[in-house]
Amino acid sequence: MSNLLSRLWRPRRLLLVFVVLVVAVLGYTQRWLGQGLYWFDERNVSQSQRDASIWLPGYRAVIQAKPLADLDDDEPSDLTYNPESKTLFTVTGMDPQLVELSLDGEVLRRIDLIGFSNPEGVAMLSNGNMAITDERRRTLSIFKLSPLTIELRAIDTQEFDLGFADSGNKGFEGIAWDPAQQRLLLGKERSPTAMFSWSSDGTAGLEGKMVPLPSDQLYMRNLSALSVDPRTGHSLVLSAQSKLLLELDEHGQPISFISLYGGMNGLHKSIPRAEGVAIDEQGTIYMVSEPNLFYVFRKEPESPEPATAEVPAS
Known part of the structure; x- marks a missing residue:
């Protein structure tokens, strides 16, 4: 009987392995195809649109x-x-702290985060x-930060439940404040990779509920x-696993x-x-990477168009 069961299970096991491989290949292929679409779409962006955007290729x-x-x-995780x-x-995350850095990556101040478990996102x-x-803890904490703050207790912050109780270590890592649209942007790491918005005027209060945003064009592994x-x-x-930084316009479309x-x-x-990742009012982009690395990106000035020589009149 055991030999019979073994013979019956073998082809099913091979089929299962094949299906897993196909799914994995399709997943990676879809993301590479997606990034190919990003590249193709960039070719169709007009100069006026480039001038009105961040325009990362520069x-x-x-x-x-x-x-x-x-x-x-x-x-270190996240940056604002x-x-x-x-x-x-x-x-x-290992030793929960909020760390202040200079614009060239020097550590200026450490603030102990007491009662926090695994802080992953930060937004000014x-x-x-x-x-x-x-x-x-699947929470969003809002608090007032002063130049003299040396420790912060979770119990003293305004906390909001982010849901997704079964997300484990695949929860919310990205957060940013969008002052123009008066909202917080939130990014779920994976399973699924998704973006949400929550109405906010940038103070301690949030309005309504967290709303999902279209995320079908985020061809990212996380x-x-x-x-x-x-x-x-x-x-x-930003996606660590895809090694990709993507610009979206105010409607969520890739630029x-x-x-x-x-x-x-x-x-x-x-x-x-x-x-x-963070960006300042000058357009300079800052980035941190595990284990403890700091990066700065600046936009190169565009080369002026070559002057056209005048042809003397005959």
Whole structure:
């Protein structure tokens, strides 16, 4: 009987393996095809549209793989820019902290996050308000940050439940405030990779419920971080596993992208695991990668059109 069962199970096992392989190949193929569509769509963007967008193909790495001092084992995640202090903030998950950085990647301040479990996302709101997402606790915490803050207790923040109780370690990693549309953007890492919005004026309150956004054009293996450009209102969507940074317009349509592989956009080596992105009012893009690396991208000035020599009249 056991031999018979073994003979019956063998072809089914082979079929199962085949199906798994097909699904995996199709998944990766779809994402590569999707990125091919991004590239094709970029070719059809007019110059006026490029001028009104971030236009990522014009960026080059000017600081790359700079170690963040004393953050070797802390795994910095996400990044946000504070226009008032002209500094950056990231969060760490191994030892929950909010860390303030200079614009060239120097550690300025550490703030202990007491009662937080696995902070993954951070966003600067308005008037000194800040938001942090805790992936393990599935919460969004909003609080007032001052220059003198040295510790923050979760119990002292305004907390909101993000749902997805069964998401485990695949919850919300991306968060950004969109002042033009008065909303928070939230990104779920995977299973599924998706984006949501939640009405907010940038203070401690949220209005209504979290609303899903169209995410069928996010050809990414995961979603690591979000940021909103204060000049154009366009969004930056970062994927560590796909090594991709994507620009979406105010309607959520892809506009441009860059690859984070070595040899692309001035990168000497691939970014190992990009976990956070931020953009300032000048359009400079900042990025952090695990284990503790810091990057800066700036847009290269466009070369002027060559002058056309005048032909003398005969």
